[in-house]
């Protein structure tokens with residue numbers, strides 16, 4: 001497995017202070033990599049530095065071996081990086097259908113887009129069932145499904161998913177993790193930020209622990225789940241083995 | 253009763269034109285969170301352009317729209333790019349008031365030098381023509397201006413709702429960061445959106461001189477009326493601006509025919525205050541907020 005994404009000593013922040021203080025991180029092609037860490041550690045900031053919402057002060061972002069450090073979201077999107085941010089990313093007063101069409105803003109091929117919508121609707125039927133509804137009228141879980149469906153329309157090489165299960169009821173959370181599992185099964189490369197560390201790691205091939213803007217630990221998802229230190233700090237209890245199939249939504 | 257209905261007809265026709273001018277302004281607010289105090293000056297500038305085309309080339313103001321609108325679109329894009337682009341998002345709303353007021357003063361200054369301060373009006377051959385419909389007088393100029401407004405607002409609606417560019421505009425209004433993540437460049441949308449809002453004002457400005465005499469200072473009255481319409485409709489709501497334009501047009505013209513024209517200007521503010529007491533966000537401020 002080659003590294004699709006490679007962060008090399010990334011320093012980034014929003015003003016004078018640095019939030020990321022030299023982050024090194026590799027994401028292998030075909031892997032789901034889960035980024036965990038306490039609130040405010042800089043997990044979302046890492047994703048912003050990758051998608052181009054935030055320009056790193058120093059360090060390099062390599063994608064497919066190319067230096068893409070200074071590129072903005074549009075250029076990153078054209079290279080196949082799609083970012084689903086932590087905050088809602090639908091347009092609430094637009095219909096579900098118009099929200100999907102926004103995925104075709106850059107590549108104006110409407111015909112290809114519509115045939116992709118048909119494919120994606122197989123995974124997320126809601127996009128056709130509620131196509132004329134205003135996105136803002138959907139429940140949180142439904143909105144997240146539309147966001148994921150819209151993301152797939154790009155046929156992305158790398159998906160940045162920021163806390164997709166936050167604020168959702170258990171049923172919607174399960175759906176989200178099922179969708180992540182489906183992405184993994186399709187061989188998509190995902191960098192997932194998850195507050196719910198147990199479910200996140202269980203759904204992932206690899207895990208990375210970020211603390212105060214630095215990478216503390218990396219390992220396979222299973223290894224981190226079994227790590228007593230990780231368990232104490234992030235899993236809320238002693239380590240207990242968890243598998244994707246039995247408790248995908250997490251129970252705590 | 254007859255005079256009241258006559259006033260309502262006149263008010264609807266006038267209200268349509270207000271809706272057009274205010275529609276451009278509310279569009280700009282929706283996209284940029286900029287309170288554009290130069291909107292009135294842009295209307296007057298367009299009125300002078302149309303006046304010049306009429307007096308020196310004999311071009312009818314309704315045809316001149318085809319020239320003034322694209323010209324003012326370009327001016328709007330340039331103004332945004334030069335003066336408003338640098339404003340940071342956090343304080344754009346407040347600083348833009350100063351910047352756009354300065355732009356209004358600059359436009360006024362240039363116009364009063366070029367055209368002096370005497371009042372102008374465009375006297376087309378049909379200026380005094382009117383139709384009689386069921387016993388009521390309908391002025392041709394006002395009817396045509398109303399139809400123009402409906403047409404331009406309709407085009408604006410189609411542009412926003414049926415085109416790729418329009419979707420990107422609405423997306424930027426509703427969730428700028430998410431729009432960026434889908435490849436929309438907000439700087440581009442803001443410049444084009446400001447151009448669009450200015451062009452909308454220009455369409456109304458082109459025929460303004462057929463209805464009202466104007467000079468360079470006319471934009472003060474105009475901007476206070478436009479702000480009333482925009483705030484009444486709910487900042488950023490295009491549908492709200494249309495409804496508010498008609499409400500204000502009708503109430504001020506009914507007051508003018510029923511009592512006295514002196515009071516009609518005052519009606520703007522009375523209606524505005526009355527509505528704001530009940531709905532502080534304006535008529536559509538909560539329902540259609542961000543909906544454009």
Ligand SMILES: Nc1ncnc2c1ncn2[C@@H]1O[C@H](COP(=O)(O)OP(=O)(O)O)[C@@H](O)[C@H]1O
Pocket residue numbers: 014019037038039040041042043044045046
């Ligand atoms: N837009 C912003 N402007 C200024 N500071 C920010 C901004 N976004 C996040 N921060 C700060 O950066 C730090 C890391 O935030 P974030 O990356 O969102 O953390 P996490 O996703 O790990 O919870 C926090 O202290 C937060 O307050």
Ligand SMILES: [Mg+2]
Pocket residue numbers: 043044045086162163
């Ligand atoms: Mg976060």
